[in-house]
Amino acid sequence: MASLGGIIGSGWLFGSLFAANDAGPAAVFSWLIGGFAVLLIGLVYAELSSMIPESGGIVRFPQYSHGSLVSFIMGWAAWIGYCTVTSIEAEAVTQYANYYIPGLYVGKTLTPLGILVSAVLVIAFFLINWYGVRAFAAVNTRLTMFKFVMPVLTLFAFLLFGFHTRNFEHFGGFMPMGSAGVLKAIATAGVIFAFLGFRQSVDLAGEARNPQRDVPRAIVVSILIGVVLYALLQIVFVGALTPADLKAGWANMSMSSPFADVAMTLGLGWLAFLLFFDAVISPAGTGIVYTASTCRIGYALAQNGSWPRVFSLLHPKRGVPYMGMIINLIINLILLAPFPGWNKLVGVVSSAIVFTYVAGPVAALSLRRTGREMNRPLTVKGMGLIAPVAFIIASLIIYWSGWPTTGEVLITMLIGLPFYIYFYRRDKLPAEHVKAGIWLVIYLIFMIIMSYIGTFGKGELKLIPYPLDMLVVAAGSLVAFYWGVNSGIVTAEVNTAVRTQNGDAGMSGKTAHARA
Incomplete structure (x- = not known):
């Protein structure tokens, strides 16, 4: 429910419109390609989370495989991205709430009153998580069940009352923006953003009863459900549009509340009312989930020794990283001001969080060499192929932004x-950690250069034409991947894990956190 609750958020309310803006009817391919890409990445994290079921796993995995430099860069990216998602979801709630309270959203931005309402929502997300993981789970499970019902109801309603197959052939054809539009939508229209939630179960693994079994299941099942649901939603959204909606072309189509606006055009006032209500619930549920994950990312960084120790302080009664939560709350409130709208933030956040995906494939393959004695409840077959492909896909998604x-x-x-x-x-961290992370710094510089001289985005030099630029990114990523795998070291965390499973050490980090 944590992963599915993270996937079904504001993405389903806005993603279909923005994907259609970029790719037209072919946007359905954006969801399928993006879902397949995230599934490959999810398989990598399924194996890692079964081996290392700790809170903030995205930060802890590279700490085991490469040490503090790689884990810090990944944690820094994740922390920035996760903080921002909470603000995004609050703004999405407010944007749809404008239906009930006019004056919250004008044009494409929130008004000062809208920003104030978003701030109140961010504080509400904080308070729910403040009372511990049990309170979070109780609220999130109920919200997720409701959140799942509304998209399914919308699917059937649009199919029965307003589906026009001509929309897939006229108005520029099925793929009016070509394959480049399909790929662009994956990164910038909310496609990848929608699937990012699968990792919530990874971040909460340290508080699961049976993480070795349940976290891998949660990852795979939530992604598969999300792919099917979002692809079908894209199909019915395109099919339900009227000629008036498309008179200015796919790229210029604009709606403040996409599915609700289409429902009202079709005369489905009852569905529009329910959609506006769900549009307040769905992003709120995702905001609650990301508030939970963000503080655990800070906790994991502090555990690694590369973050202020205050983030590792646990509440004596509730067991949550309470100081990290308070600091994150302040940052969430600050972030509301410079990005007064959902689409203003989603591209930035998608790139930041997708960047953290690159460490998973490298860590998974590296630990098969440096941590071969570690307990491995789940061994994904074909990891030697899946890991490099997942790394290349993550790199391309970043580039497409x-x-x-x-x-x-x-x-x-x-x-x-x-x-x-x-x-x-300050902490006299091992020098070998720096050497083990040089590949990532060089990879970062390579991706910045390719983005600047490539063909995606605005103001670029376009020195390398499409699709040759994608081949260059893929080749460079492959070099970085194997450099990263071979840079893996036997860290203190690996040695401790081996001793612990052999009964020669104290309780694991997961057990210690659970007891705390």
């Missing part, structure tokens, strides 16, 4: 390095 979005995100990752240097010197 286009300049300047990619530049902003990747440069932000490099800006985090001075913070790492401070913690490196």
Whole structure:
């Protein structure tokens, strides 16, 4: 429910419109390709989370395989991305709530009143998580069940009352923007953003009863459900549009509340009312989920020794990283101001969080060499092929975000390095951790250069034509991948895990966190 609750959020309310803007009817391919890509990445994390079921696993996995530099860069990216998602979901709730309270959203931005309402929502997400993982689970499970019902009801309603097959042939044809539009939609229209929620179960693994069994199941099942649901929603959305909606062309189609607006056009007032109500519930549920995950990312970074120790402080009664939650709350509120709209944030966040995917494939294959003695409840067959393909796919998704979005995100990752240097010197972290992470810094620089000279985005040089630019990104990514795999080291965390499973050490980090 945590993973599915993260997947079914504001993505289903806005993603179909923005994907159609970029790719027309062919946007359904964007959902299928994006879902398949995330599924490959999900298989990597399924194996890792069964081996290392700790809170904030996305940060802990590279700590086991490469040490503090790689884990810090990944954690820095994840923390920035996760913080921002909470703000995105609050803004999505407010944008749809404008139906009930006019004046919250004008044009394409929130008004000052809308930003204030979003701030109140962010505080509400915080309070639900403040009372611990049990309170979070109780609220999230009920919200997710309701969130799943509404998209399914919308599917059947649009099919029965307003589906026009001509929309897939006229108005520029099935693929009016070509294959480049399909690929662009994956990164910038909310496709990848919608699937990002699968990792919520990974981040919460340290508090699961049977993480070795349940977390891999949660990852795979939630992604598969999400792919089917979003692809069908895209089909019925395109089919339900009227000629008036498409008179300005796919790229210029604009709606403040896509599915609800179409429902009202079809005369389905009852469905529009339910959609506006669900549009408040769905993003709110996802906001609650990401609020839970964000503080656990900070907790994991602090456990690694490359983040302020205050983030690792646990509430004596509720067991949550309470100081991290308070700091994250302040940041969430600040982020509401510069990005007053859903589509203003989604491309940046997608790139930031997808960037963190690149560490998983490298860590998975590296640990098969450096951590072969570690307990491995789940061994994914074909990892030697899945891991490099997943790495290349993650790199392409970042690249498809286009300049300047990619530049902003990747440069932000490099800006985090001075913070790492401070913690490196403060705690006298091992020098081999730096050597094991050089590949990632070079990879970051390579992706920034490719984004600037490639063909996706605005203001780029276009020195390498499409699709040759994609081949160059794939080739460079493959070099970085195998460099990263061969840079893996036998870390102290690996040695501790082996001793623990052999009964020669104290309780594991997961057990310690659960007891705390």
